[in-house]
Amino acid sequence: MKEKVAVIGVGHTEFGELWDRSWVELVEEAGLEALEDAGIKKNDIEKFFLGNMSLGMFGGQEHTASKVFSEVFDSNPESQILGRRIEGACSSGGLALEASFNDVLAGAHHDEDRIVMAGGFEKMTDKSTDEATKILSAASDMGKEVGFTFPALYGMLKDRYLEETEATEEDFDHIAVKSHKHASKNPRAQYPFEVSHDKVKNSFPVASPTKLLNSSGIADGAAAVLLTTVRKAEELGADYVVIEDVEGVNDSIALYEREDILTLVSTQKAAERVYDSSGLGPEDVDIAEVHDCFSIAEVLALEDLGFYPKKKAWKWIEKSLKDCSENEAPVPYELPDGRELFVNTSGGLKAKGHPVGATGIAQAVEITEQLRGEAGERQVDGAEVGITHNVGGSGGTAVVSLLRKP
Amino acid sequence: MKEKVAVIGVGHTEFGELWDRSWVELVEEAGLEALEDAGIKKNDIEKFFLGNMSLGMFGGQEHTASKVFSEVFDSNPESQILGRRIEGACSSGGLALEASFNDVLAGAHHDEDRIVMAGGFEKMTDKSTDEATKILSAASDMGKEVGFTFPALYGMLKDRYLEETEATEEDFDHIAVKSHKHASKNPRAQYPFEVSHDKVKNSFPVASPTKLLNSSGIADGAAAVLLTTVRKAEELGADYVVIEDVEGVNDSIALYEREDILTLVSTQKAAERVYDSSGLGPEDVDIAEVHDCFSIAEVLALEDLGFYPKKKAWKWIEKSLKDCSENEAPVPYELPDGRELFVNTSGGLKAKGHPVGATGIAQAVEITEQLRGEAGERQVDGAEVGITHNVGGSGGTAVVSLLRKP
Numbered sequence: 061m062k063e064k065v066a067v068i069g070v071g072h073t074e075f076g077e078l079w080d081r082s083w084v085e086l087v088e089e090a091g092l093e094a095l096e097d098a099g100i101k102k103n104d105i106e107k108f109f110l111g112n113m114s115l116g117m118f119g120g121q122e123h124t125a126s127k128v129f130s131e132v133f134d135s136n137p138e139s140q141i142l143g144r145r146i147e148g149a150c151s152s153g154g155l156a157l158e159a160s161f162n163d164v165l166a167g168a169h170h171d172e173d174r175i176v177m178a179g180g181f182e183k184m185t186d187k188s189t190d191e192a193t194k195i196l197s198a199a200s201d202m203g204k205e206v207g208f209t210f211p212a213l214y215g216m217l218k219d220r221y222l223e224e225t226e227a228t229e230e231d232f233d234h235i236a237v238k239s240h241k242h243a244s245k246n247p248r249a250q251y252p253f254e255v256s257h258d259k260v261k262n263s264f265p266v267a268s269p270t271k272l273l274n275s276s277g278i279a280d281g282a283a284a285v286l287l288t289t290v291r292k293a294e295e296l297g298a299d300y301v302v303i304e305d306v307e308g309v310n311d312s313i314a315l316y317e318r319e320d321i322l323t324l325v326s327t328q329k330a331a332e333r334v335y336d337s338s339g340l341g342p343e344d345v346d347i348a349e350v351h352d353c354f355s356i357a358e359v360l361a362l363e364d365l366g367f368y369p370k371k372k373a374w375k376w377i378e379k380s381l382k383d384c385s386e387n388e389a390p391v392p393y394e395l396p397d398g399r400e401l402f403v404n405t406s407g408g409l410k411a412k413g414h415p416v417g418a419t420g421i422a423q424a425v426e427i428t429e430q431l432r433g434e435a436g437e438r439q440v441d442g443a444e445v446g447i448t449h450n451v452g453g454s455g456g457t458a459v460v461s462l463l464r465k466p
Numbered sequence: 467m468k469e470k471v472a473v474i475g476v477g478h479t480e481f482g483e484l485w486d487r488s489w490v491e492l493v494e495e496a497g498l499e500a501l502e503d504a505g506i507k508k509n510d511i512e513k514f515f516l517g518n519m520s521l522g523m524f525g526g527q528e529h530t531a532s533k534v535f536s537e538v539f540d541s542n543p544e545s546q547i548l549g550r551r552i553e554g555a556c557s558s559g560g561l562a563l564e565a566s567f568n569d570v571l572a573g574a575h576h577d578e579d580r581i582v583m584a585g586g587f588e589k590m591t592d593k594s595t596d597e598a599t600k601i602l603s604a605a606s607d608m609g610k611e612v613g614f615t616f617p618a619l620y621g622m623l624k625d626r627y628l629e630e631t632e633a634t635e636e637d638f639d640h641i642a643v644k645s646h647k648h649a650s651k652n653p654r655a656q657y658p659f660e661v662s663h664d665k666v667k668n669s670f671p672v673a674s675p676t677k678l679l680n681s682s683g684i685a686d687g688a689a690a691v692l693l694t695t696v697r698k699a700e701e702l703g704a705d706y707v708v709i710e711d712v713e714g715v716n717d718s719i720a721l722y723e724r725e726d727i728l729t730l731v732s733t734q735k736a737a738e739r740v741y742d743s744s745g746l747g748p749e750d751v752d753i754a755e756v757h758d759c760f761s762i763a764e765v766l767a768l769e770d771l772g773f774y775p776k777k778k779a780w781k782w783i784e785k786s787l788k789d790c791s792e793n794e795a796p797v798p799y800e801l802p803d804g805r806e807l808f809v810n811t812s813g814g815l816k817a818k819g820h821p822v823g824a825t826g827i828a829q830a831v832e833i834t835e836q837l838r839g840e841a842g843e844r845q846v847d848g849a850e851v852g853i854t855h856n857v858g859g860s861g862g863t864a865v866v867s868l869l870r871k872p
Contacts, residue, residue: 062576116522122604123555126862129716130607130723140735142714144561144863145553149529155550159565165572170468198528201536308548310535317536329546456532457550 063168065161066293066300067463068175068286069098070425075281075413076250083119083183086282088132090418091179094284098298102133104175105286106167108143109159111152111180112417115145117195118183149199150353151308153180153283153420154450154459158306160287161461173292180422181282182415192278196416199453201314211267211275213315213454214354218269220322221356227374229269232355233260234381236273236410239352241389243407245437250279250413256385274355276414283421285428290466301431301463304340307333308459315454322371326458327364327449334447334462335366342366346443347430348401349423351451351458352408361449362393365460367401390438405430405438420450420459431465469574471567472699472706473869474581474692475504476831481687481819482656489525489589492688494538496824497585500690504704508539510581511692512573514549515565517558517586518823521551523601524589555605556759557714559586559689559826560856560865564712566693567867579698586828587688588821598684602822605859607720617673617681619721619860620760624675626728627762633780635675638761639666640787642679642816645758647795649813651843656685656819662791680761682820689827691834696872707837707869710746713739714865721860728777732864733770733855740853740868741772748772752849753836754807755829757857757864758814767855768799771866773807796844811836811844826856826865837871 071093073086087110095102110128115121125143133139146156160178167174184192193209200208221227237257243249255273263273293300311326312318318325335341342365350365352358362373380393392400406412406426409419427446429435445464451457477499479492493516501508516534521527531549539545552562566584573580590598599615606614627633643663649655661679669679699706717732718724724731741747748771756771758764768779786799798806812818812832815825833852835841851870857863 114522114528116520116604117526117528119608120523120604121608122520122523122553123606123719123859123862125554126716126719126858127607129862130718130720133716140715140739142561142564142863143554143716144565144714147528147551147553148531148549155548158548159550159569162569162572163565165575166568169571169575198522198526200529201533202525202527308550309546310532310539310549312536313529313532314536333546452532453529456529456535457548 064290065164065287065303066290067303067428068288068293068296068298068300069094070428071097071284072248072422072425073282074248075279075415077185078280079185083115083181084127084131086280087128087179087181090282090284091132091177094177094286098286100175103139105141105177106174107141107163108177108179109156110143110145111156111420112145113147113149113152113182114195114198118187148457149452150416151420151450151452151457151459152417155308156180157420157424157461158308158459161303161306164287164289168289173289175286175288177284177286178421179282179284180418180420182417183280184278184415185280189278204314209267211270214356215267215270216315217321218356221359224322225371225374230261231374231378232274233257234377234384235355235358236260238381238384238391239404239408239410241384241391242405242438243411245389246407246412249407249411250277251411270354276353276409279413279415281413281415281418283418283425285421285424299432300466301428302466304338304462304464305334306459306461308457310457311455313453313456322360324360324364324455324458326455327361330458330460331365334460338462340445340462343397344445345401345447347405347427347440347446348403348449349406349426350403350449352404352410353414365447365449367395390440402440405435405440423448423450424461427463431463470696471570471693471709472696473709473834474694474699474702474704474706475500476834477503477690478654478828478831479688480654481685481821483591484686485591489521489587490533490537492686493534493585493587496688496690497538497583500583500692504692505702506581509545511547511583512580513547513569514583514585515562516549516551517562517826518551519553519555519558519588520601520604524593554863555858556822557826557856557858557863557865558823561714562586563826563830563867564714564865567709567712570693570695574695579695581692581694583690583692584827585688585690586824586826588823589686590684590821591686595684610720615673617676620762621673621676623727624762627765630728631777631780636667637780637784638680639663640783640790641761641764642666644787644790644797645810645814645816647790647797648811648844649817651795652813652818655813655817656683657817676760682759682815685819685821687819687821687824689824689831691827691830705838706872707834708872710744710868710870711740712865712867714863716863717861719859719862728766730766730770730861730864732861733767736864736866737771740866744868746851746868749803750851751807751853753811753833753846753852754809754855755812755832756809756855758810758816759820771853771855773801796846808846811841811846829854829856830867833869837869
């Protein structure tokens with residue numbers, strides 16, 4: 061009998077400029093919230109995997125997991141817990157989810173029902189914006205993309221998309237309007253307010269054609285999900301969701317090495333793998349949390365995940381979102397087959413916030429809450445199947461997971 | 467049928483001050499050597515886990531795995547490989563081994579025979595010794611052990627051991643003599659030469675009572691091991707060894723929070739777990755690679771792994787090693803039951819070198835070569851069972867693995 065993996069608890073701090081909170085406090089808050097949600101205790105956990113891009117450069121501390129053990133588990137000598145940090149730039153959270161998923165399956169191979177926490181965090185605002193931007197550049201190729209920032213790298217992608225298609229800058233700007241609308245319904249969001257299309261359009265270019273309001277900000281925050289076997293989830297009586305699969309794939313770290321910079325091969329392959337293993341496809345997905353660090357990234361994600369043909373998403377974006385300001389949240393995309401797809405109901409990286417190591421986990425929190433029907437004013441009625449999509453750098457890593465109601 | 471995990475290939479660069487080599491070159495060399503050893507190709511690998519403490523602070527690059535994919539796998543678009551970095555300070559390598567071990571078992575749960583690479587590296591000598599020492603301090607509690615270096619922290623352990631037992635400083639110095647003797651037979655060692663007991667005794671105190679020659683140095687290097695199921699190893703006709711188990715446990719990151727600083731509870735618990743699951747005990751172990759970042763660490767490891775009673779190892783060290791200089795390598799410890807135990811035949815962290823992220827993997831390389839009878843002048847005749855022991859910080863993390871001949 062092949063065991064499946066379940067999410068039995070979720071936790072998620074506020075995202076934002078949290079100068080008065082330490083990174084450990086944020087990790088603790090998210091972790092304890094997940095434990096309380098699952099109705100289990102600290103020492104029921106066997107392992108934790110903590111996604112974090114660079115506490116070393118942001119805060120001068122490595123050996124993060126041991127520090128968490130000390131502060132959160134009170135160094136209880138009875139504890140037999142193993143934590144470690146997982147790093148793959150902005151996909152660190154997704155990679156922690158993938159490792160946790162596989163660790164539960166490894167336990168299942170020996171008929172153990174391990175309870176594993178997948179967490180993620182980043183504490184970025186202790187640095188100035190220019191320092192933080194420089195640290196984030198360490199997710200690109202520091203030997204071969206010297207001097208690029210991420211707004212510039214994604215600006216190149218946007219430039220190319222504008223060149224190869226008939227999309228206009230205005231199409232991209234609708235995405236930010238939609239994300240902020242969703243975030244306005246999310247109490248944990250960094251920017252929980254609406255913005256007008258004009259405001260996005262007229263925001264200043266941080267690395268033209270990337271404008272400020274096409275970009276996610278610098279944020280602090282943490283998120284956590286608790287995984288175990290479906291068997292254990294049932295035994296605990298948890299209100300669980302099933303993770304059908306989590307898959308990740310690498311691509312070149314540098315953009316110049318790719319055949320077509322407008323295709324994130326890592327996303328495509330990771331998505332193919334979760335679709336293949338689950339027997340589900342893009343046509344089954346109701347909700348998606350995709351990696352929209354910049355507006356262009358959401359466009360490419362919608363294509364690479366299979367929702368729209370390559371280089372055609374812009375048409376549907378314009379059609380779906382042009383009256384976005386006037387519609388009630390959540391605002392769906394219309395798919396070519398006439399179905400509706402709700403993307404980044406959380407507000408996404410753009411407006412919920414992007415404390416980079418937390419993002420992949422925060423996406424799983426939003427999907428879980430949606431599938432449980434607990435997303436409040438952001439709730440997508442009848443959502444059955446959800447996908448998360450977390451990217452490292454400009455696509456050097458992508459992690460995709462598929463979740464569904466049991 | 468419960469699958470077991472096998473090591474089917476190993477690779478290990480020279481350790482030392484490798485100023486003319488980049489970190490990627492080192493990772494590539496170790497990885498390709500492991501592939502060649504196993505007789506498989508790059509794209510046969512499904513995942514890799516790369517132990518590294520702090521390329522961020524040592525070299526300004528994060529998203530390490532994607533960079534490795536780019537340079538080593540030539541960004542082959544047919545590749546479907548997922549790499550990620552694993553961080554737990556000096557136990558990063560051991561944690562990568564643990565994750566790889568579990569990933570193979572997760573595959574086995576679905577009747578897949580995954581081939582997974584566990585690698586580790588550090589490139590430390592691009593920084594000055596004082597800068598590197600400061601970066602390494604990030605493995606301690608940067609909030610509560612401010613201003614301590616690791617020679618100082620381990621110096622406190624040594625001080626306490628000298629206080630609580632009748633051990634003398636000379637007892638510790640024998641360990642360095644033994645390690646250098648072993649390293650003199652290891653072509654990959656950073657310090658492949660013998661030192662006299664007098665030389666160790668008279669070496670200058672870097673953080674009294676820690677002397678220079680009680681300490682491991684600053685080093686560059688990489689190591690890799692290839693894991694898969696025993697079923698696949700047999701199918702490939704590989705000269706494999708079996709990993710019975712890999713277990714890791716956390717303790718408080720800071721020394722002051724421990725009840726007895728002379729007991730590394732993390733080591734004890736991790737060892738108990740591998741002994742319990744394998745049905746083997748310290749009495750079955752022929753060879754051990756233990757985490758001797760400082761001489762005191764080897765003493766504590768011998769006790770915490772169950773080879774000697776607590777606070778008694780010094781007696782046997784003196785007895786076993788006092789004529790070390792005159793004996794042929796490898797020089798064993800005599801155990802209380804009269805058996806011989808060979809420890810750190812590689813030269814250990816002290817003399818083979820300690821590029822911190824590589825260490826946990828390098829230990830598994832040495833044990834594998836010993837169990838295969840390929841350790842050259844360091845060979846322990848008839849070695850059947852080996853243990854590795856990798857510590858993060860001052861014991862905030864410990865990872866122990868048990869390997870045996872098939």
